[in-house]
Amino acid sequence: MILVVPIGITGRYILHALLEPLSSIFGDEVKAGERLQAPDGSWIASRRQYMASFLLSALPPPRGRSDRTLGILDADLFAPGLNFVFGQASVDSRRAVISVTRLREEYYGAPPNETLFFERALKEAVHELGHTYGLGHCPDPRCVMHFSNTLSDTDRKGSHFCPTCEVHLTHMRAPFR
Template sequence: MFYKRIVIQPYEKDFSSIKPILTERLESIFFLPVLWKKPKPIPSTAFNPERQQFLGSFFLEDLLKEKQPGDIVLGIVPYDLYEPGLNFVFGVASSLTKTAVISTYRLHNSFYGLPEDFSLFVDRTTKEAVHEIGHTLGLGHCPNPECVMHFSNSIQDTDRKSYYFCPVCYEKVKKALGINS
């Protein structure tokens, strides 16, 4: 399996404020060019009015429409996502389809009643993006709490970890990308 690029598909918003820094970080971690698509509206079928949330796995399928061979496709949604059986998810990914989606909804300090902090917001978004792309490459969760593949159940878990893979996980990433280290 050869990967050629990471395609980012924003929904509803263009996320222009985080675009340059997220692009630079993802390109340096995954050694792949990052291409941003134009924002796309969210079909109303993804919305669950009882929960007032959007179904995460809906996006994994929708993103297949954007996918060319060799692409890893990451969706970014400004709204809250859920999966059946979970109150919310920061993101979801499929290693089969190589598509992933993250929500920035709970990455804003304002969600927790705190003043906005742009650099914290970009770091959190980077962590969720790297984590879900890691899943598309077949990586599971890592017991190392500082590794980006550590499971985040809360924003505290996200803040504790870095946006880098631990050496064990990074070996797996490089192997999946066909990079000899």
């Protein structure tokens, strides 16, 4: 089971757009969890950003070995050494977090495009969850596990795993099923 948790003011409409597509891509049950307040210390006022690792460790730990928790934040996220991150994942704790703020066209001064926004959010969610199953970055630019340096990389790739990543994913999940 994949638990999707809204963090802070993140709108539930974002979660509801993701539950079904995530369930069909991972072939697993996907549920919306209770809202998590961002923990003290996670907001770095001087950067006006949240620190991804703080939020990751505040997410509810998945129960079983096959379970995952995905946090969704509608605010900017960073990791030390990087200006910002779209998301972060931990294989060991089986948790991931994504930020949707930079996925909106409005963020770049362009007119809103809701379809594009939800497509990008789904790709980021699948990508970070893919990392929690032990998948690395994929050289195939159309594969969801391809590294996105910019949003145009994200827009070029699909929301699904390429056949190679799909095989790896199946193998890595097999012992827990």
